[in-house]
Amino acid sequence: MPTSDTPVRSIERALDIMDCFQPDRLELSLTEIATGIELAMSTTSRIVATLEKRHYLSRNPDTQRYSLGSRISQIGALGLSNMDLRRVALPFMKELNALYNEGVSLYIERDNERICIERVESTLPLRRVINVGDRHPLTRGAAGRVLLAYMPADRRQALLSEDPFTTEESLAELRHGGYTVSLGEREEGVTSIAAPIQDAQCAVIAALSMSGPSVRFEGSGFSDKIAKVKRCAELISNALGR
Amino acid sequence: MPTSDTPVRSIERALDIMDCFQPDRLELSLTEIATGIELAMSTTSRIVATLEKRHYLSRNPDTQRYSLGSRISQIGALGLSNMDLRRVALPFMKELNALYNEGVSLYIERDNERICIERVESTLPLRRVINVGDRHPLTRGAAGRVLLAYMPADRRQALLSEDPFTTEESLAELRHGGYTVSLGEREEGVTSIAAPIQDAQCAVIAALSMSGPSVRFEGSGFSDKIAKVKRCAELISNALGR
DNA sequence: GCTATCATTCCACTTGGTGGAACATAGTCA
């Protein structure tokens, strides 16, 4: 944190209020909250009302007591699913990046597209630039194909009918081989290798991809790169509890 | 919200910042945040620094970009597991309460004790008062016995060796019958009937209990009450996806 | 080396945020 600054007091007080709620103190009265954070009732009331308005707290109409609101669950779900996945995956991604100095990225499926949620870039001047938050179709590109391969069949078929670039045969092959390769499908001159990442229930929740200029992927080292990408995805899956 | 009050502006701004993060915008620069909430860079920097200090946001040291912090996951988990269970259970609990006008409560296990996370009280003057947040042992009382019965055997045996009031035989009987009864075990003159609540994976995650003065539980209607408590617990389990 | 952009720090200004007091409501008890 910037050294010259001090935290915003009102915001700290609001966070103090949210921190009052614990596994054994899921519901609190206004007085309990005020006592817990050692503030005047009027001050507490105003801050609590602000949090309630924004659904960070909710008030039980029967007991008039407060508990954490639905917005907490929403942003918590946002944090839990993707934050932990990214945090677990990042060290492995960095290792893979260090091996070849090529871009390594992590994709999940959202709204029938894939989204990059983490990436480690190449430091070489010629590189495939990828940004966290970038959205791409599922039907084109190696990482998209991985996510597509493990989708429910009806959803997959709907997407393939819209863009029949990939076939069910090649997706079956992917599931069998545990990886796929894209040669310039989305970007001319770019090669990508992608493999599935599984969670503790063996569900495919993400795709790991390594990509870069095709000129650097040609030659005898290609199958070594494939093996390393698959291995990296396996290591991430194991770290997630598979 | 109290009508005369206005929300605390600084707090709303902090919440606005947290609301900037979306499934496809997991990581944002300071400028992106400032643009998103239409505030000066200096103001944004100060608010962001406050949230970062409290781990509601975290800064990627490599990219200098922000994402939701670990504290979000923590309080989100607090909300998700118990909030949803309570919300799902409450309508059924109210129905059971309306049938007999006796106290109905919901318990989960935490740290080898049971905690009340929701309750609907009787309106009769003579009633067994129960408060959300109350903690009780697992070895005494109907709801505790339910949670005990479905614990891992080693943990259960450790608790039974400390307080051998209940036996493995009676717990086996409970598992077979799907309910248990307490006649004044924790409170003289109080009777409780409890049944297990299961989640989508059939794991017992909570105990439903109906309790009140023993004088109102005596007589021919008792087995009717038992059946209704079991049924209520089943309905809740089904609503949770079992 | 220069430029543009992003981020940090500083500080004068003002109004947002404060808490005490008054008031309202509900529950308890003799």
Added chain:
DNA sequence: TGACTATGTTCCACCAAGTGGAATGATAGC
């Protein structure tokens, strides 16, 4: 049934917390 207590709401005078513009620093790209 009235007095008392506890909880929660509303009001408002006061002041310092919070603000944003300006200056400065850092970094990346050309």
